[in-house]
Amino acid sequence: MAALTRLLESSWTRVVIGVAIGVVLVLLPLSSPAFTNQTITRIAVFAVAVLGLNIIMGYAGQVMLGQIFFVGVGAYAAAITVRSDWGAALGFWGVVAAFVLAVLVPGVMGLLVALAAARLRGLAIAMVTIALPIVGVPVAKRLSDITGGSQGISARVFGAPEWTGLDNDQWQYYVVMTIAAVVFALAFFLVRGKYGRAFAIVKENEAVAASMGISPYRYKVLAFTIAAMFGGVAGFLYIAAIQFTSPETLSFGHSIELVIATIVGGAGSIVGSILGGIYYVLVPQLTNAVNPNATAVVQGVIVLVVLFVLPGGLASLPRAIRRLVRRKRGPDVAGPAATERRTPEGITPGAGDALPPRENEERQNR
């Protein structure tokens, strides 16, 4: 058992596992049915959206409830560009333009929203962003000249080129997975670098951040804008994979589901974002198959249970299991377990994924 744990903890094992998963993901679509490919593609699409949400919620610690709005805006921007005369005339570069616009338009909108919302301390970002999808749906319906109104619009971003000999679903899979992988790599380096550390201290204590010369306001706006841009990328991928968008895409319910997926996957964890994407796509499929009316109840129960027993989300499951195993083996094992400080709830403070308790200064000093 101990040998197994040590084996799992070594970085080489992780590299090997990572490469193995990568090889499987590259080879899989060649042999699997179209439905599997499409499902995995959809998971990648929403994993990117969850990743963006994770930057602002998990890393910068600001609850954001409107991510689906930016996904929807990105999807509309991409679809409208691809369908427009100039977009079609440009051919491949039209698709590139669609991608750039799908990132820029939500990015600018995110920046503007954040500049206003981050001015109020505390939960203002949550309170303002919850309005985005609720305002966004009627606006998308109203601008029917460009958005197609309630009917929505369909757009074929790209099909498989002749020379590849691939089916459309396989080509979409490869393109979406490649873009998603690049975005995940960017996020990985972002949260481990200077900006990631700045986000962490803003999340931990804004006063300390300010005293270190890190403006909480500026970094909140930055994290929010990055989240919105990732949402836009997810929107582009959404159009590439699903080829259709309508006001329903950016509905309030979907927005809440994205937040739930982020928490269930694991806030503040890159792997958690992938798990969140898997959760977002698969769990509603499962519950819809059983009873469509029960989907919301199941989602609500799952997120509350996760918050109660596993605040770090699914991504923290291995660590939680390891801690349980250590505790069971008792104090005779001198090791990290003995030195770990524990809060009464059994959450290890500062353990990366676990949400550390924070003083609620606003209330106590009123």
Add this chain to the structure above:
Amino acid sequence: MFNLNTFVQLIADGLAQGSIYAALALAIVIVNQTTGLINFAQGGMAVLAAYLGMTASNLLIPVVGSFAGIIGGILFAVGASFALGAALERFVMRRFMGGDPDTAVVATIGLLTLITGLCGLIWTYNYIPYPFFFPSGASFMVGGIAISVWSLTTFLTILAMMLVLQLLFRGTKLGLGLRAISINSRSAALSGIRVGGLLMVGWGLAAALGAIAGVLVAAKVQLVPDMFDAYLVYALAAVIIGGLDSPFGTVIAAWGIAVMENLAAAYLPFVGHDLKIAVPFVALFLVLILKPEGLFGRKVVVRV
């Protein structure tokens, strides 16, 4: 073109609509003052209360007649909401107190999903009429101007509720305790106030207030599980515009928003009925940029 009759109706309907926003906003402020949280499930809890009231009324009306049945249903909705609010505080939210406020907020999002889902599971996602004293379209004439009975009832009911709450907070020992907690819960605990119990009362009061708003809305537009999603946005806008720590400001902001959006929908053709929800959103942005602590709010000074 300009018709005084329509104008007065728009104002009256706006004030009634604004009273609903105000009730929900006040519920949010009560919870925020006592626990420092924003309860995003407040609207969902109001909808659940309305469903409970509808079910109770429909059971009671054949037995005790329609008037007593409706009254009984409303009382049941308010009582059950109070109990539900207190229970949610004790058994769900208490767990997240003192921890990261963001986690607690996500928990309220989970509650919103759960409660909305439960309503859909039990009562389906179809529209259900709420049995009420008068039909939703009823109106009466005052000096040639038609005033909706619903608007008048709603405005007066919510106004009365606010006065009762004001008396409760200012004139009773319970209110004193609640105010003490909202100012400094640790000192309040040290001076012998049972903080836990009062937090439950705070959540219960907020839920009861929401229940009344829920019943009034259901009486007008019929019941559907997500009927309060938009109201939540209006209420949150009112809370931000008025100032999180100012119940008075919140109510004024709620009325202002509702009257403004009604006038904008009627007189600005590009807004229209479908885009009027964007009005509070724009107002919210202006306030956040010009006076982020809210029009009536105090600047929070934090000691480090």
